[in-house]
Amino acid sequence: MDVAEGRGGLEKRSGATGGMSANGKPDAPPEGPQGAPREGLRERKRRETLRRITDAGIRLFIEKGHDATTLDDIAAAAGISRRTFFYYFKSKDDILLSLQSGLGDMIVAALRETPPDTRPLDAIRAAIVKVCATIPADDMIVIDRLMRSSPTVQARKQASYVQHEQALFEALRERWPDPQRETRLRLLAMLAVGAMRLASDTLSREGGKRPIIDLLHEAFDALEAEI
Amino acid sequence: MDVAEGRGGLEKRSGATGGMSANGKPDAPPEGPQGAPREGLRERKRRETLRRITDAGIRLFIEKGHDATTLDDIAAAAGISRRTFFYYFKSKDDILLSLQSGLGDMIVAALRETPPDTRPLDAIRAAIVKVCATIPADDMIVIDRLMRSSPTVQARKQASYVQHEQALFEALRERWPDPQRETRLRLLAMLAVGAMRLASDTLSREGGKRPIIDLLHEAFDALEAEI
DNA sequence: TTGAAAATTACACTGAGTGCGATAATATTT
DNA sequence: AAATATTATCGCACTCAGTGTAATTTTCAA
Numbered sequence A, B: 001m002d003v004a005e006g007r008g009g010l011e012k013r014s015g016a017t018g019g020m021s022a023n024g025k026p027d028a029p030p031e032g033p034q035g036a037p038r039e040g041l042r043e044r045k046r047r048e049t050l051r052r053i054t055d056a057g058i059r060l061f062i063e064k065g066h067d068a069t070t071l072d073d074i075a076a077a078a079g080i081s082r083r084t085f086f087y088y089f090k091s092k093d094d095i096l097l098s099l100q101s102g103l104g105d106m107i108v109a110a111l112r113e114t115p116p117d118t119r120p121l122d123a124i125r126a127a128i129v130k131v132c133a134t135i136p137a138d139d140m141i142v143i144d145r146l147m148r149s150s151p152t153v154q155a156r157k158q159a160s161y162v163q164h165e166q167a168l169f170e171a172l173r174e175r176w177p178d179p180q181r182e183t184r185l186r187l188l189a190m191l192a193v194g195a196m197r198l199a200s201d202t203l204s205r206e207g208g209k210r211p212i213i214d215l216l217h218e219a220f221d222a223l224e225a226e227i
Numbered sequence C: 001t002t003g004a005a006a007a008t009t010a011c012a013c014t015g016a017g018t019g020c021g022a023t024a025a026t027a028t029t030t
Numbered sequence D: 001a002a003a004t005a006t007t008a009t010c011g012c013a014c015t016c017a018g019t020g021t022a023a024t025t026t027t028c029a030a
Helices: A041-064 A071-078 A082-088 A094-101 A103-112 A120-133 A137-148 A151-175 A179-206 A212-226 B041-064 B071-078 B082-088 B094-112 B120-133 B137-148 B151-175 B179-206 B212-226
Strands: none
Touching: A041 A071, A041 A082, A041 A094, A041 A137, A071 A082, A094 A103, A094 A137, A094 A151, A103 A120, A103 A151, A120 A151, A120 A179, A120 A212, A137 A151, A137 A179, A151 A179, A151 B151, A179 A212, A179 B179, A179 B212, A212 B179, B041 B071, B041 B082, B041 B094, B041 B137, B071 B082, B094 B120, B094 B137, B094 B151, B120 B151, B120 B179, B120 B212, B137 B151, B137 B179, B151 B179, B179 B212
């Protein structure tokens, strides 16, 4: 019983990127032409199973703690075999990590959709705010708490911030390719990811008292004032 | 065979903090009064064993790769039982991580020994440079390469940077307690750790062509120019 | 010397993750 | 519709990391 109780949204997970992005099997649907892709039975089942695994995992992590939850528990609760679990996720930890790993790409995508004449830092801020706004605060807090309960997961989460920073930097450089400013862009990427970290930490520390958007703007304002 | 070959210093490891810093058993010697602490047989043996384990681990990681090296291999090569390994290290990965984890404390310590009238950023830079100067470049590169060969170790390494940042921030705040500047100190800690990361990455990428000190100053200069 | 503390070990156990191969479900082609 | 390919599911056996326990030996201190 490491992490227990937990209030709001839990049966209606939302911004889950899906599993196995780095593995090879799922996460690459047939993709019909366009308009009415039809989505196929297989697709639907796959996503349902993915969802069932994720929900079962999170529920059990909350109920019994991360370490005390075995893969057999999760598989049983999700109605699949232990072996099938590994068809969807590379590891137990990836249940939680998969909810975080898509962030980097989402931010980069949002950055690209930003008006052409925006200043770099404003563009980054807008992209991050836009992405974070789509994630329910309750989910964010629950996931964050669970991640803290396992050192390995926590470490991988922090490592993913480094990935985000790298991806962000590359996206920035692609858009503002002036070599003179490369260092500045690197600094901005650091700063932006730092602001995300600060906001996320504060959100968890406060238990969701203030909305993540406010915390993000606050962090950006504070750091921007010092630059 | 993930990571193979490896040139220079390997039998003469140096900046190893020792094991189990977070566990509970070793790493807390009886500590004689002062002057000639006498060091005791027990101490000496403990450190020798620690060294044997570390050297055996690193050698095997290089020879056969991180994953292909089992704890039995390491224990056998170090002349101890498998069970005794866990008396010295919490996990296989900690062999590598222990070489990194002491950095934070060393930097904080060096920061405290800095002249009283130094500017924060200069103090940080001096502290980091001082600590990094004590670590042989060859060791740094080998360790870094090994760490990259295991995703878990790599993640934990990056997580340790976050710890360093936090420790650094707290040390700074302790010395410049003005609440007005708290955000700036946080930014400086981010920046400093970022500079370390940049320098360390470049060192590995270049294979040690330029000394770490130069790279550090370069990174600090570049980032400082943008602030 | 004697008794406490620390170090070493064996043994047995849990649980994560993998390789292999079989079978069933879905999709695609003819 | 039947044949064929692809994908999903599963079981089994295996390796290996890591832990709990308890016994034994080595070092230290009184």
